[in-house]
Amino acid sequence: MEKRVKILNTLKQIFDKEDILVDNASLETYSYDATPFLKGEKPLVVVFPRNEKQVQELVKFASKENIPLYPRGSGSGLTGGALPTKKGIVVSFEKMNKVHFIDEEELVALVEPGVITYNFQKEAEKKGLFYPPDPSSYKYSSIGGNIAENAGGPRCVKYGVTKDYVLDLECVFADGTLTNVGSKTIKWVSGYNLKDIIVGSEGTLALITKAYLKLIPLPETRKTALFAFEKVEDAAKTVFEIFKSRVIPSALEFLDEPSLEAIKNYVDLPYLKDEKIKTILIVETDGYEEGAKKDMEKCISVAKGNNAIDIIFAKNNEEAELIWKARRSLSPAIMKLKPYKVNEDIVVPRKKLVDALKGAYEIAKEFNLLVVCFGHAGDGNIHVNFLYEEGEEDKVEKAVEKLFKYVISLGGAISGEHGIGLTKAKFLPLEVKEAYYKMKDIKKALDPQNILNPGKIFLF
Numbered sequence: 001m002e003k004r005v006k007i008l009n010t011l012k013q014i015f016d017k018e019d020i021l022v023d024n025a026s027l028e029t030y031s032y033d034a035t036p037f038l039k040g041e042k043p044l045v046v047v048f049p050r051n052e053k054q055v056q057e058l059v060k061f062a063s064k065e066n067i068p069l070y071p072r073g074s075g076s077g078l079t080g081g082a083l084p085t086k087k088g089i090v091v092s093f094e095k096m097n098k099v100h101f102i103d104e105e106e107l108v109a110l111v112e113p114g115v116i117t118y119n120f121q122k123e124a125e126k127k128g129l130f131y132p133p134d135p136s137s138y139k140y141s142s143i144g145g146n147i148a149e150n151a152g153g154p155r156c157v158k159y160g161v162t163k164d165y166v167l168d169l170e171c172v173f174a175d176g177t178l179t180n181v182g183s184k185t186i187k188w189v190s191g192y193n194l195k196d197i198i199v200g201s202e203g204t205l206a207l208i209t210k211a212y213l214k215l216i217p218l219p220e221t222r223k224t225a226l227f228a229f230e231k232v233e234d235a236a237k238t239v240f241e242i243f244k245s246r247v248i249p250s251a252l253e254f255l256d257e258p259s260l261e262a263i264k265n266y267v268d269l270p271y272l273k274d275e276k277i278k279t280i281l282i283v284e285t286d287g288y289e290e291g292a293k294k295d296m297e298k299c300i301s302v303a304k305g306n307n308a309i310d311i312i313f314a315k316n317n318e319e320a321e322l323i324w325k326a327r328r329s330l331s332p333a334i335m336k337l338k339p340y341k342v343n344e345d346i347v348v349p350r351k352k353l354v355d356a357l358k359g360a361y362e363i364a365k366e367f368n369l370l371v372v373c374f375g376h377a378g379d380g381n382i383h384v385n386f387l388y389e390e391g392e393e394d395k396v397e398k399a400v401e402k403l404f405k406y407v408i409s410l411g412g413a414i415s416g417e418h419g420i421g422l423t424k425a426k427f428l429p430l431e432v433k434e435a436y437y438k439m440k441d442i443k444k445a446l447d448p449q450n451i452l453n454p455g456k457i458f459l460f
């Protein structure tokens, strides 16, 4: 009790009154993120810094008093990354949400971590510029959270993930050092690339207080189409052959038969009525009109050559939106099938897509679970959703472990997007092997007291 009073008294010297939350309802709220059915420890307090100096003072104090800090963006993480694991302070970056500038000559922008990704994209688009990273949560997740998770989305198949757009970061390290870890130049090779170690470090190595981001010209146009198949093998073959035909689509999404069944129960989409349709691909190409059109023609010809039973080409934005509606309806549609789900975001080399899917179906059968698979086929990233009833948690856990071991045996990874956080910490050594100890060495060197987001990525 005395310690809590001391903590609050110090925080009042760093933050304004309205930037400190201690009421029970708020503390309860900040012990959750978007990870289904997982609650963290109730924090002692939630603070909302407005500038990097406050973050620095806070970290110096936490380091002196050995208090855990839990950085948080919008709380949309799916692996418990922002959840407190011990009594400590949640550092919410919601109020550090300024776009400082967008430089149309250098094609860069300086933003604060709490900026919502979609809002930043819209600001850039007004100037004819493009910030491609597009996690499906982009309308509410933050740039800081995206950087900490190295988030990706449908467009990453062509444009890369968040790290490819981060040039420089201003960070506060666990000892209170406030410094930049990248460069304002498009290329640089001076010393260790600390910036790329901070990207994807899930708040365990430093708190990000500013990001200097790369922008590219906004593509002139987008072409969208849906390819429907009777056999999953034909859809998978279409995926490889699109790349073989030297087209890199700007999105290439895959939905399996159980996904389509779930959507049909949830929303009425005219193009899914044919009973023969068992799998669909949603394909997008972009660029200049001529190039995007030519790329799409090549994709259509590949799909025809692989027995597509229906091809729908969107003639305008409205029709494109209708095609994307299938993909966007998936999350709520799935939740109508069973009360609980785990969504694993495994990733395999593209050539192993069919193997990964077959493995997921076999594992689901072995454990008598319903499974729904969909995702970013273009980069081999499949969301495997095991759906279950209350009381089936143990078998789901076993199914997940078996899935991870299988994916690793295919040369894949246990997470393509959502990170390790709390929920996958125990599985990380299975994949990264000896590198696990090198990762731990980095953590110990930069945060010897383990005050930054303890319990995430590592089990200590």
Ligand SMILES: Cc1cc2nc3c(=O)[nH]c(=O)nc-3n(C[C@H](O)[C@H](O)[C@H](O)COP(=O)(O)OP(=O)(O)OC[C@H]3O[C@@H](n4cnc5c(N)ncnc54)[C@H](O)[C@@H]3O)c2cc1C
Pocket: 033, 034, 070, 071, 072, 073, 074, 075, 076, 077, 078, 080, 081, 082, 093, 113, 134, 135, 136, 137, 140, 141, 142, 143, 144, 145, 146, 147, 148, 149, 150, 151, 152, 153, 154, 202, 203, 204, 206, 207, 208, 209, 331, 417, 418, 453, 456
């Ligand atoms: C419906 C849905 C769809 C999703 N789709 C995708 C997808 O397509 N692709 C994808 O990659 N992810 C996806 N996600 C997961 C999630 O949205 C991303 O991981 C996102 O990047 C998290 O951003 P956030 O601002 O919500 O961060 P939070 O969830 O608040 O935090 C995530 C991690 O970042 C750390 N962090 C946050 N801010 C900072 C900071 N300033 N400094 C240091 N560390 C910080 C936290 O400690 C935590 O470890 C989805 C989530 C949902 C709910």
